[in-house]
Amino acid sequence: MNDLVLDARGVTKVFRQGKVEVQALRGVDLEVRQGEFLALVGPSGSGKTTFLNLAGALDVPTAGTLEVLGRRVADLTRGERAEMRLGQLGFVFQAFNLVPVLTAVENVEFVLELRGVGSERRRQALAVLEELGLADLARRRPAELSGGQQQRVAVARAVAAKPRLVLADEPTANLDGENAEILMHLMRDLRDRQGMTFVFSTHDPRVVSHAVRVVTLVDGRVARDEAKPGEPPHEILPRVGKAPDAPGAA
Amino acid sequence: MAWVEGRYAARSVGRNLRRTALSVVGIGVGVGLALFMESVNRGREGLFARAAAYSGAGHLRVVPAGWRLRRDPRLRLHDWRADLEAARALPGARVAAPRARAQALLAMGTHVLTVEMVGVDAEVEPRAYRFVRTMAEGRWLEPGEAGSVVLGKAAAERLHAELGDDVLATAVGQRGGIESAMFRIVGLVASGSEDLDASVCQVTLEGLAQLAGTAGAGEVAVILADHHTTPEARAALAARVASGDEVMTFEEITPEFGGHLKQDAATSRFVNGVILLIVFLGVASAQLAAVLERRREFAVLSALGMGGRRMVRLVLLEALGLGSAGAALGVALGLPAAWHFARHGLDFSSFMGEGYSFQGLLIEPVIYADVGPWMVPFVAAVAFGATVLASLYPAWFAARIDPAVALRVAQ
Numbered sequence: 311m312n313d314l315v316l317d318a319r320g321v322t323k324v325f326r327q328g329k330v331e332v333q334a335l336r337g338v339d340l341e342v343r344q345g346e347f348l349a350l351v352g353p354s355g356s357g358k359t360t361f362l363n364l365a366g367a368l369d370v371p372t373a374g375t376l377e378v379l380g381r382r383v384a385d386l387t388r389g390e391r392a393e394m395r396l397g398q399l400g401f402v403f404q405a406f407n408l409v410p411v412l413t414a415v416e417n418v419e420f421v422l423e424l425r426g427v428g429s430e431r432r433r434q435a436l437a438v439l440e441e442l443g444l445a446d447l448a449r450r451r452p453a454e455l456s457g458g459q460q461q462r463v464a465v466a467r468a469v470a471a472k473p474r475l476v477l478a479d480e481p482t483a484n485l486d487g488e489n490a491e492i493l494m495h496l497m498r499d500l501r502d503r504q505g506m507t508f509v510f511s512t513h514d515p516r517v518v519s520h521a522v523r524v525v526t527l528v529d530g531r532v533a534r535d536e537a538k539p540g541e542p543p544h545e546i547l548p549r550v551g552k553a554p555d556a557p558g559a560a
Numbered sequence: 561m562a563w564v565e566g567r568y569a570a571r572s573v574g575r576n577l578r579r580t581a582l583s584v585v586g587i588g589v590g591v592g593l594a595l596f597m598e599s600v601n602r603g604r605e606g607l608f609a610r611a612a613a614y615s616g617a618g619h620l621r622v623v624p625a626g627w628r629l630r631r632d633p634r635l636r637l638h639d640w641r642a643d644l645e646a647a648r649a650l651p652g653a654r655v656a657a658p659r660a661r662a663q664a665l666l667a668m669g670t671h672v673l674t675v676e677m678v679g680v681d682a683e684v685e686p687r688a689y690r691f692v693r694t695m696a697e698g699r700w701l702e703p704g705e706a707g708s709v710v711l712g713k714a715a716a717e718r719l720h721a722e723l724g725d726d727v728l729a730t731a732v733g734q735r736g737g738i739e740s741a742m743f744r745i746v747g748l749v750a751s752g753s754e755d756l757d758a759s760v761c762q763v764t765l766e767g768l769a770q771l772a773g774t775a776g777a778g779e780v781a782v783i784l785a786d787h788h789t790t791p792e793a794r795a796a797l798a799a800r801v802a803s804g805d806e807v808m809t810f811e812e813i814t815p816e817f818g819g820h821l822k823q824d825a826a827t828s829r830f831v832n833g834v835i836l837l838i839v840f841l842g843v844a845s846a847q848l849a850a851v852l853e854r855r856r857e858f859a860v861l862s863a864l865g866m867g868g869r870r871m872v873r874l875v876l877l878e879a880l881g882l883g884s885a886g887a888a889l890g891v892a893l894g895l896p897a898a899w900h901f902a903r904h905g906l907d908f909s910s911f912m913g914e915g916y917s918f919q920g921l922l923i924e925p926v927i928y929a930d931v932g933p934w935m936v937p938f939v940a941a942v943a944f945g946a947t948v949l950a951s952l953y954p955a956w957f958a959a960r961i962d963p964a965v966a967l968r969v970a971q
Contacts, residue, residue: 359968368863369964389867396865403967407860411571412564420564421864467864 315475315507316342316365320374323360323530334360336530337374342509344474347501349521350511356527358511359479365509366399366477367391379474396424400468402478402510406460408452414463415439415448418470425471438470439463442496458489462496469500476500478510482517494520565870569877573885576850583846584885590839591890591943592897594832598938599898600906601828602930608821609787611923612810614690615756616678618657618781619790620797621813622647625804628812633661633676633778634734639802640777646800647782652793654785657681657688658777660768664731666761668719675715675761677729679768679777688783691749691760698723698747706767709743712760713750721745733773741771836946843950847879851954858958859966868959875958879951880944887943891935901929 323335335357342348350358363369364376368391370384377383379398386394395401408417415435422431439448442462452460461481468476478497482490494517501508510517518524526534573580613619622643624635637643640658647656660679665672682701686692692700696713709727711719721727726742733739749760769775784793790809798807811818851858858871866874909925 363964363967366863368967369962392862392865392867394865395863396867399865401860401863403860403863407856409568409857409861411575412568416564416567420568423564424864424866424870 313344314341314377315344315346315379316340316509317377318361318365318374319376321361321364321371321376322373323357323364323369324372334530335364335371338527338530338532340525340532340535342475342507344507345501345505346507346509347498347520347522348507348509349518349524350509350527351513351518351524352527352533357530358527360530361527362477362479362509362511365475366401367394396421397471398474400471400473400476400506402461402464402468402476402481404480404483406452406457406464406484408460408463408467410452413449413451414444414455414459414466417452417463418467421467421470427471435466435470438466442466456489457484458486458492461485461489461493465493465496465500469504469506472504473506475507475509478508480511480513482512482514487516490514490517565874566877569874570881572850572854573878573881576853579846579850580882580885583843583882584889586842586846587839587882587886587943587947588889588893590835590946591886591939592893593835594942595890595894595935595939596897596929597828597832597835599894599929599931599935600901600927601825602934603902603906603928605821605825606787606930607924607927608817608824609790609810612814612817613781613783613787614688616659616689616781617810617813618688619784619787619810620647620782620794621808621810622780622782622797622801622805623808624778625806627778628806628808633663634732634772634774636660636774636776636778637780637802638804640780642802643780643805644777646802647780647797650782650793650797650800652785652789654783655684655687656783657684657781658765658779659685659781660765660772660774660776660778662731662768662772664729664761664771666715666719667728667730668721668725671719671721673715673718673758675759677709677731677761677763677768677771679763679765682764685762688781689762691751691756692762694749694751696748696750698745700747701762701764703764704766705764706770707741707743708746708763708767710747710749710760710762711745712757713748714754714757715760716745716748718758723748729771731771735773739771739773741767743767836942839946840950843879843882843947844953847875847882847951847954848957850878851875851958854958855961855966858961859963862961862963863967871959872952872955875951875955876948879947879955883944883947886947887939890943891939894939895931895935898929898931898935901927902931903928905929 318338318340321335321338325332325334338361350361352358364371365378367378367383375382412420418435418438419431422434427434436448439445442465444462444466447455447459482493485493497508498520500506512518523537525532609619622637624637627635644656644658647653658681662677664677665674682703686700701708701710719727723745726744728740729743730738730740743763751757765777784790794807794809801807905926905928907926
């Protein structure tokens with residue numbers, strides 16, 4: 311069975327800003343296999359977010375070929391890319407991006423509803439929240455949650471539909487060190503228990519230390535691709551949640 | 561409807577309360593105004609239809625074939641009794657009145673007056689002809705009485721005649737000869753309009769037959785309980801009348817009046833259209849602002865896999881929320897006003913006087929607004945139609961947001 315989740319060959323992305331062309335990616339070659347826990351690192355403007363957007367079928371490459379879960383992104387229509395995101399991909403954003411008028415459980419449930427899950431969706435959404443230690447916060451709206459809690463809800467939303475590939479763009483950038491640690495443990499747990507593939511971008515060395523593989527982008531090119539020989543120590547937490555912190559305590 | 565999506569749409573409407581309130585007030589005022597205008601417009605249509613019906617035209621009239629083109633009062637129905645029976649059996653018919661007409665010259669002493677003499681069924685006519693109810697002097701005709709006439713007061717004045725005087729009527733008979741007969745004035749009517757009063761000259765069918773030398777009726781006027789059913793009633797009656805006779809509506813009988821009615825209705829609807837256009841633009845602007853404000857949110861939804869159609873549906877659901885609130889406010893504003901004028905009327909008598917006539921029809925100076933079940937679909941169509949249509953562009957805009965660009969801009 312082909313366990314290649316992501317296959318990028320000579321991927322180039324050029325943005326046009328007025329009359330100026332900006333080359334965000336300059337021929338990236340990268341293979342990501344099922345179950346990897348991969349960190350994309352590099353300075354600002356190195357192309358991390360652009361690569362994640364392409365990997366998430368939010369955008370198409372200007373040149374080169376990019377296959378996500380065996381499908382060439384450039385060949386897919388807008389609707390087909392949306393279908394792929396809904397069915398097989400999960401996203402975690404730097405700014406959490408929860409729907410502010412929905413509660414935590416509704417945010418998770420909404421994705422399940424989009425996927426066509428029927429009467430079971432509330433139970434499934436609560437189960438995911440419970441797994442991430444958020445059961446007590448299920449009926450709170452994002453504004454009533456701390457940054458760390460919001461990001462955990464965002465992870466719950468991303469993984470509720472059991473996607474094969476989860477993409478996280480600077481998921482810990484707005485979190486303090488403790489919450490960043492908790493989040494990384496959570497993601498590792500999910501990867502270890504459910505075999506999901508995680509690709510996340512980060513600047514934070516503490517976060518990088520959790521990665522199994524670290525790819526460094528510089529000026530839109532892969533400058534270094536390091537697979538760690540032994541997995542970093544990771545304790546699977548029986549219940550990840552900690553006592554709810556106060557809103558705004560990110 | 562999907563539950564979370566519905567809750568999401570409903571709560572999104574409440575996100576920016578000030579903008580939502582302004583949108584709802586805009587829709588509500590527009591719907592209320594449109595409701596009130598339509599109510600008055602329908603009331604006016606009803607008034608005109610009533611004016612036409614009770615001034616002699618009826619809502620429907622059975623006429624001999626050929627009358628439509630020639631308008632010759634000497635034409636008679638092929639079988640007026642069969643037509644009358646068919647008209648009386650018509651569902652929704654309030655009254656059916658047979659009539660015959662003749663152009664006549666009335667003379668008294670040295671004074672003469674040209675009139676259209678109308679022969680009527682004395683028993684039925686008071687229910688079909690409003691001027692009979694405005695007897696100023698004397699009495700109405702008795703059934704079968706051949707030598708009596710009821711004149712308009714102005715007609716009598718022009719003849720210098722009074723109640724009880726005899727007038728000589730001369731008409732062209734069926735074979736082209738001059739026929740004459742004497743009639744005694746038994747009643748005078750005063751409608752309030754001198755023009756109309758100068759034209760009122762009614763005798764019994766028997767009296768007219770005596771003068772014109774032709775028995776029978778030239779028309780059967782039908783008054784319906786509800787003028788809105790005129791087209792259906794016309795079709796039903798046309799299938800039942802005697803061969804050689806046909807059915808016309810009051811708008812066909814008085815085409816100038818019908819044209820005026822249509823022009824009036826078109827003007828009202830144009831004004832309604834302008835009101836709705838303003839509502840439409842207001843809602844479109846508010847909805848577009850709401851979508852632009854939530855650009856990143858829509859980008860995130862798109863990133864999560866929400867398709868374009870679903871995004872359009874979400875925005876339209878929000879529009880339905882606004883439309884519902886606007887419809888409720890519109891009813892709260894428009895219905896009491898319409899209700900008030902349905903009960904008390906809009907009185908134009910100070911502008912028109914009591915006896916305003918148009919195209920030979922006496923128009924009442926008070927318009928009663930029409931309040932009825934039609935308001936439910938009307939409000940729904942106006943409120944939801946305007947808001948949903950106005951939200952189509954914002955919805956399309958939301959569906960076309962490029963998630964990668966929107967998220968990049970947000971960052």
